[in-house]
Amino acid sequence: MGGPEAAGVGLLDRAARALAIAGGVLLVAAMAVTVASVGRAAFGRAILGDTELVELLVGVAIAWFMPWCQARRAHVRLEVFTARAPEPVRRALDRAAGLMVALVVALLAWRLIQGGLDAHERGRQTMFLELPLWWGYAAAAIGMVLWTMIALAQSVARLDPAPSTPRP
Numbered sequence: 001m002g003g004p005e006a007a008g009v010g011l012l013d014r015a016a017r018a019l020a021i022a023g024g025v026l027l028v029a030a031m032a033v034t035v036a037s038v039g040r041a042a043f044g045r046a047i048l049g050d051t052e053l054v055e056l057l058v059g060v061a062i063a064w065f066m067p068w069c070q071a072r073r074a075h076v077r078l079e080v081f082t083a084r085a086p087e088p089v090r091r092a093l094d095r096a097a098g099l100m101v102a103l104v105v106a107l108l109a110w111r112l113i114q115g116g117l118d119a120h121e122r123g124r125q126t127m128f129l130e131l132p133l134w135w136g137y138a139a140a141a142i143g144m145v146l147w148t149m150i151a152l153a154q155s156v157a158r159l160d161p162a163p164s165t166p167r168p
Contacts, residue, residue, distance in 0.1 A: 012150045016067035019143060023064030030057040049128030056126075056136045063143035070101070070150045098155035102148050109144035112137050 030053070037050040069075055082090050116137030118124075124133045 012067075012146065012153055013071045015146055016071040016150060019064045019146060020068035023061040023143075026057045026061040026064070030054045030061070033057070049126060049131075052126040052129055052131065056131070060136055060139040060143070063140035066105075066143055067146040067150050070147050070154070073154075075101075095155045098151050102151035102155065105144055105151060106148045109141050109148055112141035112144055116141060 033047070033050055033053050037047040040047055082093055085093070116134045119137055120132070120134035125131060126133065
């Protein structure tokens with residue numbers, strides 16, 4: 001069936017890759033905070049708000065990894081019942097599943113955007129570091145929106161008939 005390029009997500013694929021790399025940077029930062037915190041705690045000097053920072057960084061990183069996972073079609077798939085189905089049936093089921101993923105993730109994106117707007121409006125902050133919470137919602141929403149776009153693009157690409165092979 002081809003990779004992501006064949007699925008019609010060229011630009012989206014590159015954006016997903018960039019976001020996944022940025023998510024990796026966030027995870028490295030979270031690990032550095034954790035190592036520093038454990039090291040300091042060994043000497044009785046814990047870092048105030050370390051868990052707040054790690055939670056925000058890891059949450060955003062996960063949201064940023066998901067579009068790449070979708071672009072690579074790397075999510076868990078259960079093909080026990082469809083492995084022997086005809087190709088048109090499998091394509092239709094893949095399209096339907098992609099549309100359902102897009103719908104669910106769009107809902108998550110919408111709720112993250114609403115949560116971020118609410119956090120901004122109310123001035124919500126983390127307890128110790130007093131970091132504004134809205135930026136975490138906004139950053140995660142970026143990943144969810146991109147994930148939705150990729151799932152939709154893949155589903156639309158599945159509407160095209162499979163390329164025919166010329167017969168000799």
